[in-house]
Amino acid sequence: MNIPFQTIDWDKIKTTEHIGTTGVAYWQTIQLDGLRIRKVIYSENYLADHWCQKGHIVHCLEGEFSSESENGETFKLKKGMTYIVSDDLSSHRSRTVTKATLLIIDGAFLKSNKENQDE
Template sequence: MDLTGFPFTATDRTQVAEERKSGGSGEVTSRVQRFGEVRARRVDHSPGYVADHWCRKGHVLFVLEGELVTALDDGRVVVTGRGGSYQVADDAEAHRSSAPSGASPLIVDRRPPGASLGASTGASTDVHGRVHRPRPAAVRGGRRRRRASR
């Protein structure tokens, strides 16, 4: 992770736009900021949240509130409570999170490939690093709309 190319920045996470995503059950709400190749995000997991996928992305994670339960693909289960943290490298152990009673970790990782386009194209990444690009206004809603002629 390259921590160069950006100034000292203080963040009031309540002022950062929210991104929501449903899991296998429950949902997460994240507030994401990007600094060069670094992505820092607070991710609020609703009570009963279970991820809908296995993640292979590297993270440094620090639990601010609640308790996060992380299943690893080798069968281990790690419970990380308030004030605890874990670190995992890209393409190391696949992991899947759940939060039976809710949890709010701060997660720092590298932006996924292609995410650097976000500022110029309106593309964004969800809390799991998947890139989403907005559809043109003419095709939103699943059908093409005709534009009025002038």
């Protein structure tokens, strides 16, 4: 995949609303071949409505949020912190107490080699 030099003016990117179990997530999404880049704002008291197995690079731009694992672990991320995980290596969901703004990058490059390791 080749991506030519470009800038993203987030003020010009359409916002979509995604209702959580509680709260709302507002997404602005750029979709390229095999790559998705999102600026996401979680409202106060947001809880994702599903456990996600997809891989992500998640960077907290503002506020703070928790990434909860289905196995009971919780990781708190504050402004300036990042987490990284490949596809199928975690079952996780996001939760906030206060508003948080994230940059989330995912795509084919995060495909897990787990299937090959299990053979």
